[in-house]
């Protein structure tokens with residue numbers, strides 16, 4: 001809708017500004033990719049691939065997917081287009097439509113827009129913090145408040161295997177309380193139970209052991225570095241021991257930026273605007289050499305919704321300074337020329353080139369709140385002048401057409 005586009009442009013402009021400031025390069029991925037990319041990257045038994053990915057078979061029998069997320073494509077780009085030989089780390093950003101089969105509801109759509117920032121080829125906690133800070137600052141630049149970074153570390157593979165065993169042991173004691181999906185997940189990947197939104201499962205989760213208690217010394221100290229740096233940058237964060245983000249590729253830091261409602265503890269009032277984390281195993285999983293990476297993505301519709309709820313009014317059209325009104329066929333031609341001349345001189349101008357009466361045109365100008373109306377009638381069309389009406393006083397004067405842009409600019 002036109003009014004939504006105004007928010008979208010505003011958000012994308014903020015992305016462009018932050019991409020420039022933090023030195024990220026834009027990249028655009030195809031909307032249709034080979035489904036294997038997401039099966040491999042995102043994980044065959046992740047909800048995104050298992051339940052939410054739209055796939056289609058081409059005439060030649062290839063299975064393509066409407067992209068459900070951007071990170072696997074960013075990694076494909078990195079490997080396929082020689083970015084490995086660039087100065088590392090490579091900083092990329094993207095924005096566009098993504099597709100997930102969802103139970104459609106407010107803030108959750110089957111086609112939605114995301115922008116993402118990824119840093120590939122760089123290790124070090126400072127990069128995790130840069131990604132979090134960039135997104136946090138971007139959201140605050142859009143005047144969003146009550147933002148909170150929820151953060152956890154899911155460590156590296158060996159610790160996760162131990163943690164999974166501990167989870168399975170705990171969950172097996174209480175399988176009757178889990179939903180049918182989670183009972184199935186329990187065998188395949190018990191970490192997914194932590195993401196379940198069912199009340200009974202959340203209750204069961206609240207008694208489970210925490211991943212951070214299973215971290216190796218190296219992963220624990222990395223996590224501490226991230227938190228200390230967030231403290232120093234005054235980014236508000238809260239540890240969420242059950243945040244795992246349901247995708248196979250994450251390692252160590254995982255985070256979401258949420259907007260809290262009035263009741264800080266209410267799950268229902270929490271809105272996730274951004275989600276991301278470190279993915280040190282993904283490039284290798286896609287057939288490349290061992291290469292670290294970190295990144296996140298944000299939902300544009302969600303951010304636009306939060307801006308609207310906060311009462312931020314954003315309009316696409318700027319208020320015009322002058323309205324060009326015309327009367328008669330000859331005048332209309334001159335009015336079209338005047339309109340273009342004013343645009344050339346960077347004057348914000350509105351018009352009515354339809355068959356409206358002068359009265360109707362003046363009413364329209366009044367509604368737009370312009371300071372001046374430039375009227376061209378038969379006489380003005382012949383002698384190259386314009387009748388300039390000042391709306392606040394109703395006074396009219398005749399001036400040369402060549403002088404009008406300068407006069408308007410001087411008076412504003």
Ligand code: AMP
Nearest residue numbers: 107108109112272273274275298299302
């Ligand atoms: P994810 O890729 O699931 O981590 O999502 C990152 C962000 O994208 C979320 O925090 C939301 O803001 C947004 N998002 C994810 N799925 C949807 C959807 N179906 N509709 C609208 N926004 C979404």
